[in-house]
Amino acid sequence: MARIRERNNELIIEAASKVFAECGFAATKTVDIAKLAGVPKPNVYYYFKSKENLYRSVLESITQPLLQASEPLLNNDDPVVAFKAYIRAKLQISKQHPHASKVFASEIMHGAPHLPEDIKQQLMEQTRTSTARIQSWIDQGLMAKVDPQHLLFSLWASTQTYADFDWQITAVTGRDELTDSDFETAASLIEQLVLKGCEVRSPA
Amino acid sequence: MARIRERNNELIIEAASKVFAECGFAATKTVDIAKLAGVPKPNVYYYFKSKENLYRSVLESITQPLLQASEPLLNNDDPVVAFKAYIRAKLQISKQHPHASKVFASEIMHGAPHLPEDIKQQLMEQTRTSTARIQSWIDQGLMAKVDPQHLLFSLWASTQTYADFDWQITAVTGRDELTDSDFETAASLIEQLVLKGCEVRSPA
DNA sequence: GTCTATAAGGTGATAGAC
DNA sequence: GTCTATCACCTTATAGAC
Secondary structure, eight states: OOOHHHHHHHHHHHHHHHHHHOOOTOOOOOHHHHHTTTHHHHHHHHHHSSHHHHHEEEHHHHHOOOOOOOHHHHSOHHHHHHHHHHHHHHHHHHHHHHHHHHHHHHHHHHHHHSSSEEEEEEEEHHHHHHHHHHHHHHHHHHSSSOOOOHHHHHHHHHHHOOOOOOOOHHHHSSSOOOOOHHHHHHHHHHHHHHHHTOOOOOOO | OHHHHHHHHHHHHHHHHHHHHHHHHTTTTEEEEEEEETTTTHHHHHSSSSHHHHHHHHHHHHHHHHHHHHHHHHHHHHHHHHHHHHHHHHHHHHHHHHHHHHHHHHHHHTOSSOOOOHHHHHHHHHHHHHHHHHHHHHHHHHHHOOHHHHHHHHHHHHHHHHHHHHHHHHHHTTTTSSOHHHHHHHHHHHHHHHHHHTOOOOOO
């Protein structure tokens, strides 16, 4: 049955996301992924051919969510609405895909050696569109003159940190894991920094 | 001569920072560190005993700069001055210690399995002091009521991103490497986000 | 399609000469 | 104190039975 194939594919990807996130690519043992997924090790190779291929599949699994998160920036004419939605979308990724998110961050940190070229291109294109959008709001006098690229860097960093550095955050807050309340606090703080910090206002 | 020992120690640490930053702990081959440092591989073991020990030494090399960077927050009564100096100190670390900074980030991302307990304690203590300081400014009415912990998370993320995700940043800006001008733009943007975003003002 | 048992390759660490 | 040559171990990947 194709159902079994699909089921195992998903199980393995999910397990791989978790183990790669915890250990990094090199330190991850495929046998650990197999164990966590509940399948024998050769099955992992049967489905994904190689460790690197499986790793790439994890990277690809987070690409669509990442690209979609930028849509609020492009689909709203009101920058107040747009930034609010964008910040929440980015935080949602950290909340809903913490493992794949971390794998992606680790990949970028090491210079993206495994990231497929077409994904790089799509992300770059999205970035260009986003910065152009922010620039247009500045030109319309709807927000202060800030550097759009660097504003994105701060936004990416502040939102992704809740996935990438969850250990640090739970250590500081003293809780076992990130709570909904943490994400809510983060959202309203980052919102405030951007909206007030950049004097963003709605069109007349 | 003790001079030779000191010299080699430094050479190896510097090379190790670079290679660990590029490859991560597990993927790093000690022979590559040795090559980059210009010494034979057994010397690395002679000086540092094990790969893990060398890695810990790299982590320790960035601890003092990290702790010192928080001082502006504690030594200034004026939050405007304090935040400005803090942001610049954090960005300076990303600029001056990009490799060790990345190694540290990677370590935290994976749950700090190699970070010595005493360093964790010192960093936690510093964090407690910093949040208390921010809270006192809020209590004095010198800034808006924001969550001090989460404000720190955003500040850490926004400043460290210039070391950790330099690949992404240079890819977007289209330059080969980060320039002084990038750091200047970053500093004034992050400053603006915090000072205006949190309505920070000097004491009367 | 699934799994046991094994081969092939590479890396951390060191023994021992200088 | 320094370095060449080597060991011991571990992990990816697969061959071949079921």
